[in-house]
Amino acid sequence: xxxTAISGQGRRVRFRxxxxxxxxxxxxxxxxxxxxxxxxxxxxxxPDVIKAWSDVLTGRLSTNLFxxxxxxxxxxxxxxxxGCVLIGGFLAWLVxxxxxxxxxxxxxxxxxxxxxxxxxxxxxxxxLFRNDRVGGQVGFLQGSGLDVPDWLAWGMVPTLIVLTLHYxxxxxxxxxxxxxxxxxxLVEAAQIAGAKGRRILMGIILPVTTPALVAAxxxxxxxxxxxxxxxxxxxxxxxxxxxxxRLFGMIEVGQVGRGYVIGILLVLISGVFxxxxxxxxxxxxxxxxxxxxxxxxxxxxxxAARWPLCAVAVTILLASTIVPVVVLIASSFxxxxxxxxxxxTTHYWLGQSNPAFAQGTPGIVHNQxxxxxxxxxxxLGVAVAFTGMFVGLLASYTTARYREGAMSxxxxxxxxxxxxxxxxxxxxxYIAYLGAPxxxxxxxxxxxxxxxxAGTAYLLPFAVQTGRAVIQQVGGELEESxxxxxxxxxxxxxxxxxxxxxxxxxxGGILIFVKIVRDLSLVVLLFTPTMPVLSVVAxxxxxxxxxxxxxxxxxxxxxxxxxxxxxxxxxxTKSQPWLKN
Amino acid sequence: MLEIxxxxxxxxxxxxxKDVSIAVPxxxxxxxxxxxxxxxxxxxxxxxxxxxxxxxxxxxxxxxxSDGDKNWSVDPARRNSGLVFQxxxxxxxxxxxxxxxxxxxxxxxxxxxxxxxxxEVLQLLDIRQLADRYPNEISGGQQQRVAIARTIAPxxxxxxxxxPLSNLDAKLRVEMRTELMRLHRATGATTVYVTxxxxxxxxxxxxxxxxxxxxxxxxxxxxxxxxxxxxxxxATFVGTPPNNMIPVVKNGTGYKIGGKHMALEPPAEQCLxxxxxxxxxxxxxxxxxxxxxxxxxxxxxxxxxxxxxxxDGLRLTAIVDSAPGLRIGETVHMQLPDQPACWxxxxxxxxx
Numbered sequence: 001x002x003x004t005a006i007s008g009q010g011r012r013v014r015f016r017x018x019x020x021x022x023x024x025x026x027x028x029x030x031x032x033x034x035x036x037x038x039x040x041x042x043x044x045x046x047p048d049v050i051k052a053w054s055d056v057l058t059g060r061l062s063t064n065l066f067x068x069x070x071x072x073x074x075x076x077x078x079x080x081x082x083g084c085v086l087i088g089g090f091l092a093w094l095v096x097x098x099x100x101x102x103x104x105x106x107x108x109x110x111x112x113x114x115x116x117x118x119x120x121x122x123x124x125x126x127x128l129f130r131n132d133r134v135g136g137q138v139g140f141l142q143g144s145g146l147d148v149p150d151w152l153a154w155g156m157v158p159t160l161i162v163l164t165l166h167y168x169x170x171x172x173x174x175x176x177x178x179x180x181x182x183x184x185x186l187v188e189a190a191q192i193a194g195a196k197g198r199r200i201l202m203g204i205i206l207p208v209t210t211p212a213l214v215a216a217x218x219x220x221x222x223x224x225x226x227x228x229x230x231x232x233x234x235x236x237x238x239x240x241x242x243x244x245x246r247l248f249g250m251i252e253v254g255q256v257g258r259g260y261v262i263g264i265l266l267v268l269i270s271g272v273f274x275x276x277x278x279x280x281x282x283x284x285x286x287x288x289x290x291x292x293x294x295x296x297x298x299x300x301x302x303x304a305a306r307w308p309l310c311a312v313a314v315t316i317l318l319a320s321t322i323v324p325v326v327v328l329i330a331s332s333f334x335x336x337x338x339x340x341x342x343x344x345t346t347h348y349w350l351g352q353s354n355p356a357f358a359q360g361t362p363g364i365v366h367n368q369x370x371x372x373x374x375x376x377x378x379x380l381g382v383a384v385a386f387t388g389m390f391v392g393l394l395a396s397y398t399t400a401r402y403r404e405g406a407m408s409x410x411x412x413x414x415x416x417x418x419x420x421x422x423x424x425x426x427x428x429x430y431i432a433y434l435g436a437p438x439x440x441x442x443x444x445x446x447x448x449x450x451x452x453x454a455g456t457a458y459l460l461p462f463a464v465q466t467g468r469a470v471i472q473q474v475g476g477e478l479e480e481s482x483x484x485x486x487x488x489x490x491x492x493x494x495x496x497x498x499x500x501x502x503x504x505x506x507x508g509g510i511l512i513f514v515k516i517v518r519d520l521s522l523v524v525l526l527f528t529p530t531m532p533v534l535s536v537v538a539x540x541x542x543x544x545x546x547x548x549x550x551x552x553x554x555x556x557x558x559x560x561x562x563x564x565x566x567x568x569x570x571x572x573t574k575s576q577p578w579l580k581n
Numbered sequence: 582m583l584e585i586x587x588x589x590x591x592x593x594x595x596x597x598x599k600d601v602s603i604a605v606p607x608x609x610x611x612x613x614x615x616x617x618x619x620x621x622x623x624x625x626x627x628x629x630x631x632x633x634x635x636x637x638x639x640x641x642x643x644x645x646x647s648d649g650d651k652n653w654s655v656d657p658a659r660r661n662s663g664l665v666f667q668x669x670x671x672x673x674x675x676x677x678x679x680x681x682x683x684x685x686x687x688x689x690x691x692x693x694x695x696x697x698x699x700x701e702v703l704q705l706l707d708i709r710q711l712a713d714r715y716p717n718e719i720s721g722g723q724q725q726r727v728a729i730a731r732t733i734a735p736x737x738x739x740x741x742x743x744x745p746l747s748n749l750d751a752k753l754r755v756e757m758r759t760e761l762m763r764l765h766r767a768t769g770a771t772t773v774y775v776t777x778x779x780x781x782x783x784x785x786x787x788x789x790x791x792x793x794x795x796x797x798x799x800x801x802x803x804x805x806x807x808x809x810x811x812x813x814x815x816a817t818f819v820g821t822p823p824n825n826m827i828p829v830v831k832n833g834t835g836y837k838i839g840g841k842h843m844a845l846e847p848p849a850e851q852c853l854x855x856x857x858x859x860x861x862x863x864x865x866x867x868x869x870x871x872x873x874x875x876x877x878x879x880x881x882x883x884x885x886x887x888x889x890x891x892x893d894g895l896r897l898t899a900i901v902d903s904a905p906g907l908r909i910g911e912t913v914h915m916q917l918p919d920q921p922a923c924w925x926x927x928x929x930x931x932x933x
Contacts, residue, residue, distance in 0.1 A: 404593075477670035480631060485684035485735075486658025495683065499674045 018402035025398045026407055028391065029414045032457040036433035037267075037421070043432045044260050052257035056265070065258065066265070069241040073225045073266075076159060076242060077273070080224035081217045083164035087316060088171025088216060094313055096179040097205070099299040101310045107176070109317035114169040115561060116321065117518035117535065119229035120554050121162045123542055124324035126233060127337045127551065129153045134237045136545040140327075143338020154238040159231050163224050165320040170223065171216035178212030179205070197300060211280075218277025222270040226422025228521040233542055243269070244424045244521070251428060251525055260432060263425035271420040325558065332552035348548045364552055373532035374556065379448070380533060381517045381560075384455040385509035391456060392463025393470065393505070400471045401479075415464040418457060423521030430454040431525060446528035454526060455516045462515065466508030470501040510568040514561045582606060583739060583771050588637035589649065590623050597623040599795040600637070605788045607642065607738075610765055612782040613775045615792035616818075621775045622743055624792070628773055629664040629741050630657035641739055658687075663737035667744045669728040671716040677703070678712040681731045688735055702730040705767065706760075722753045729761075733768055740765075742774040746781065758784060779819050783807075791815050813929040816855050822887060822898045825856040826925070827917075839872045839895055843917070847924060848932045854921035861899030862916040863888055871914040872897070876907050890915050 044052055056066045088110075094100045095107045113121075130139035131153040142148050151157050182205060190200045206213075228244040236245055243266040250259030302309060331337055333344040345351070351363035364370050395415050399408045418426060434444040434453065444450035456463075474497055482492045498505070516522075520535040527536040534553050542550035583605050590598040598620040605611045613621040626632040627647060628639060634649030641662065646655040671680050678699055685695045703709040706726040711719055716727065725745060732740065745761075746754045762785055765772050776782055782789050783803045791798045791806065791814070799811040810816035816824045829838045831850040838845060838854060847854070864871045874890035874897065881887075886904045890897050890913050897915050907913055924932040 477666045477668050478672060481664070481666055481670040481731075482672070482683075483631075484629065484657050484664055485687045486656070487687040491687065496672055500672070 018398070019407075021398050022402060022405070022407040022411065025395050026411055026414075029395065029411060029460075032391070032453070033414055033417050033460065036426070036429040036457070037417075040260050040429040040432040041264060044257055044264065049257035052255075052261045056258055056261045064241075065246065066243075066262065069243050069246040069262075070265075070269075072156070072231075072235075072240060073242045073244075073269070075156065076163065076227075076231070077221040077225040079160050080163045080167060081221035083160070084168040084171040084220040084224075085175075085213055085217045087164065087168040088173075088220075089175050089213065091168075091172050091313055091316070092176035092179055093205075094309060096176050097182075097300050098302050098309075100302060100306055100313065102314075106310075106313050106317065109314075109321065110172040110176075111169055112317070113166050113320040114173075115514075115565070116325070116558055117229070117520065117554065117561075118163070118166045118227055119233060119520055119535065119539065119542075120328060120558065121166055121320070121324045122230040122233040123538075123547070123551055123554055124327040124331075125158050125162050126542070127327050127331045127340070127547060129158065130337065137337050137547060139337050140340045143336070143340075150238070155235055155240045158234045159240070162230050162234065163227060165316075166227075166230075167220045167223050168316075168320070171220050174216040174219070175209065175212050178209045182208055214277050214280050218273050221273045221277075222420075222422075225270050225273075226266065226424065226521065228422075228424045228524060229539065232539070236543075244422060247424055247428060248524060251431070256432075260428060263428045267421050267425050270422055274420055328551045328555050328558070332548055332555050334548070337547055348552045361546065361549065364549070364556070369532060370534075370537060370549075370553060373534045373537045373553075376448070376451075376532060377517055377534040377557075378560075380451050380455060381513040381564075383448075383452045384459065384516045385513040387452060387456045388459050388463040388512045389466070389505055389509045392460060392465075392467040392508070393501075394467075395460075396464050396467030396471050400468065401476075416461045418459075419461045421458075423458060423519060424525060426458050427454065427522045427525035430457075445526075446530055448531055451523065451526055451531065451533070454522060455519075458519075458522050459512050459515055463508060463512060466504060466511065470504035470508070473504060474500045507568050510564050514564050517560050517564075518557050582640070582642065583609070583611070583773070584638075584640040585624075585628075586638040586640065588624070588627065588639065589635050590620075590627060590632060591635040596795055598627070598634075601790075601792075601795075601797050602637075603788075603790050603797065603800055605771065607771050608769050610762075610772045610774065610785055610787045612786035612789045613773065613792060614777070614779055614782040614789055614819075615798075616777055619792040620795040621777075621792050625664075625741055625743055625773060625775045628739070629662060630654060630660050631664075660739070661737055662739035662741060663732035663735065664741040665728050665732045665743065665745050667747060669716075669724050669748075671724055671727055671731070673716050676713050676715055677708065677719070677727050680716070680727055681734050684731060684735055698734055702734045705733075705764070706730045722749055722757065725749065725757060726760075729764065733764070733770070736768070736770075738770055740768070740770045740772045742772065744775055744777070746776070746778075761785065779823075780821060783819070783821075789819075791818060793818075809931075810855075810923075811931050813853055813855075813925040816923075816925070820858075822858045822900070824922070825858065825861065825897045827854050827856065827895065827897075827921075828852075829854050838917075840893065841872060843870055845920075849924075849926060851927045852932060853925040853927075853929075855923050855925060856897075856917055857922050858887070858898045859900045860918045860922065861897065861901075863899060863901050863905045864914040864916040867914050868916060870919065871916045873912050874915050876905070876909055876911055876913040879904055879909070888913065888915075 043049060056062060059065075091106060091110045095103050095110070100106065126139060128140050129148050129152055130137065131142045131148040131150065132138050133150050133154060139148065139153070186204055186208070187200055190204050195203060225242075226244055228248060231240065231242045232245050232248065235242065241249070243262055247259050247262045247266060250256070250262060327340070330340045332348050333346065334340045335343050335345055347363050349363050350365055352366055361367065395411055399411050402408055421429070430450065430453070431445065434450055437443045444453070478496060478500070479492060482496045487495065518535060520539055523533050524536050524539065527533060534557055538550045538553035538557070541553065585601055585603045588598060588601045589596065601624060603611070613624060615621050623632060627634050630647065633652070633654055634647050636649040638645050638649070639647040641660060646660045648654070672683070675683060681699045681702060682695055685698060690698070700709065703712055706729060708723060708726045708730065711723060711727070716724055719727070729745075746757050749757060758781060774785065786803055788800070789803055789806055790800045793814050799806060799815045806815055806819045810819065810824070813826055817826050827839050829836050829845060829847050829852055832842065835842050836845045836847055845854070867873060872892070874892040876888070877891045878889035879886060881904070882900070886901050888899045888901055888905060899915060905913060926932050
């Protein structure tokens with residue numbers, strides 16, 4: 001019956017399977033990630049620039065250039081990561097292990113702060129607490145007749161508070177996930193052994209979750225030291241510098257060499273802490289146990305402390321999410337921050353140019369700069385979502401399919417490298433990399449392409465993570481069985497891989513869209529007036545004292561993020577007959 | 582002819598398949614039998630063209646399709662072969678009809694021919710009423726049929742199965758076994774079937790290759806394996822129940838077997854004596870050729886009784902006519918015949 005004659009001619013297997021693909025992906029990743037960083041380092045080693053190293057590290061100006069900002073940066077990192085682990089750990093414990101009221105609401109609320117851009121809270125803080133120290137509008141409290149002291153209005157204290165209220169949600173996510181894997185049998189075994197609440201916490205739960213605490217701490221540390229928006233908005237007006245604001249300042253005034261040196265040092269600092277955290281975690285046994293048993297039979301009974309602890313949790317959540325959002329929205333309608341909840345006007349949204357308002361700046365819908373920035377931002381988000389998911393999928397497919405070999409290991413390592421690089425340093429690296437012409441290629445500074453390429457590279461770790469999950473879902477044998485039919489790579493992709501993976505891809509793409517739309521630190525250095533993006537426009541307005549415009553734009557960014565997230569949810573629940581049971 | 586010539590596959594330093602040579606005629610049902618990790622699935626994947634051999638050749642119907650020495654290979658889709666995966670690998674977003682039709686579409690078959698062929702194979706596997714269901718809406722046994730239908734639809738000359746029945750429950754497994762044999766007769770395709778279940782091998786195969794540690798231990802028809810096992814591994818892996826293997830040790834002038842002197846004349850000082858289960862008896866009391874052991878299992882099989890006893894790590898199984906009047910844990914006297922069925926040397930090879 002074998003009536004299909006052997007039609008095929010054989011071919012020589014010139015390379016090991018997958019070598020071509022691996023070389024291609026590796027080359028792409030090197031071009032996107034390694035070369036920019038390398039080029040930055042090489043730039044600072046040029047004969048006429050190398051002096052920047054001694055200027056920054058040992059020169060007369062080094063105290064102001066490097067050591068003071070370094071001190072501030074380390075204080076921010078240490079305090080914020082400690083605070084985040086305490087607050088995030090406390091909320092995670094409440095939600096996962098106790099019978100606190102409104103557990104689910106608290107769980108959702110604790111993940112929200114990370115969904116709003118970090119500069120939103122900083123802007124809201126200014127709107128509330130700003131005093132007359134640096135001139136311009138005063139904030140709501142000062143306007144209401146309270147005398148806000150300088151330490152509460154500006155500098156280190158507000159920076160620490162705002163950053164902690166932003167990053168604790170990252171710590172919460174990690175610690176809650178770890179606590180959820182603590183098998184209820186472990187706790188029950190301790191109870192049978194006679195241990196009581198406190199003893200169980202210190203003797204069983206804490207040791208088991210230590211790796212998660214360390215991981216949460218080091219990620220919050222790296223996030224806090226590389227944050228740009230908050231220290232820039234709350235610290236710069238009183239000349240409090242961190243390494244990221246210093247880096248921004250150096251590049252802005254044209255001292256590019258010094259800026260790059262500070263950037264390299266910033267990468268090293270955040271990298272060392274992430275690496276150290278990783279070492280501590282991987283050095284010990286992982287205790288996380290995943291069993292088939294779901295659900296916790298018994299929760300720790302808080303008794304009389306239930307409602308007080310619930311009140312503490314709700315206060316934290318209100319302060320971190322609800323209050324900033326309400327303040328931003330109110331401020332975008334209020335004639336001045338001092339007068340937040342009366343005399344509302346729609347001028348900042350709909351008004352035509354009027355010399356009585358904000359030196360004649362027209363409202364958002366009539367403001368050509370802002371409308372253009374909105375379009376550029378949307379385009380950037382969509383473009384980066386597509387390119388990011390494409391590269392991410394390609395890289396994760398390659399490493400999943402051809403696991404062995406040094407090249408696969410290199411692809412994995414390089415694709416996660418941007419996690420170690422603060423956004424502002426990555427932006428600086430891209431100026432060094434593509435800001436000037438390379439051979440026949442034109443300089444890309446000020447072009448849309450530069451924003452897209454840098455954004456793609458910067459967000460690659462998230463894209464690869466999503467890509468991996470998607471590839472795991474599609475599985476090796478499904479693809480292999482398609483290969484056996486003789487379908488080529490493109491056809492398999494179109495008929496098998498993409499239809500199965502589309503939900504995961506869409507969700508991943510939207511995640512990237514949201515991340516790039518609300519990002520400030522990467523784009524703040526790549527920004528040019530011809531290629532404006534919303535977050536930088538908001539930052540500019542805020543630094544020039546037009547708080548309402550900054551706040552209104554931030555509200556737009558918030559709305560975009562929320563709309564995109566809702567869309568992602570909708571896509572995920574879209575009817576797919578093969579998923580019905 | 583399906584020929585495998587000196588085939589070797591290395592993963593780094595590990596040799597998964599070592600110097601395997603097998604040839605079966607067209608239309609044969611070849612079973613690759615062995616414990617997990619013996620290299621049988623790797624061998625099958627090389628036949629499918631999913632893995633490239635490190636050395637040796639694979640020849641389908643006179644045409645070399647893989648050559649590890651020249652690093653040359655025919656694309657998996659152009660070998661005139663089809664593979665049924667252990668997990669079935671049905672595409673979850675396509676209906677049953679879609680799953681069976683897609684490979685034909687890729688092969689460029691005209692629409693009308695395609696529909697006819699799909700109907701034909703769905704009919705053959707008795708799943709036509711499921712054509713518009715999705716894989717998650719049908720049972721495991723039905724998924725198995727879809728996977729087979731999808732594979733035979735393009736009429737491959739060589740059909741490859743990777744432990745296809747291992748995910749089914751016992752009753753369904755027996756049914757599918759019969760079904761697969763019927764299908765083999767209907768298509769006439771040369772079939773290569775990987776399993777660790779020796780009953781499947783014995784019932785379905787025309788040829789069996791018993792594999793262990795990457796090597797073929799013995800290649801022959803099922804009867805050969807039972808009648809003349811070539812190695813101690815084959816003797817104890819094949820057969821229901823498998824044969825008993827007892828070490829014999831020289832002790833002074835005589836020989837000790839299972840810790841007891843018996844009048845045996847082994848061909849070497851150290852070797853293994855093989856006794857068939859049906860040759861063992863249960864003695865009412867100790868005799869010169871019985872071994873006192875602990876009774877561990879008694880079960881009725883087709884009107885006879887299988888008795889298993891254990892002592893010092895030695896496990897003996899006998900098939901006897903009636904159950905011994907003993908309880909589990911009591912001492913049973915396992916009576917050996919005068920001479921073993923055959924001898925194996927300490928290296929496991931049969932001694933002539």
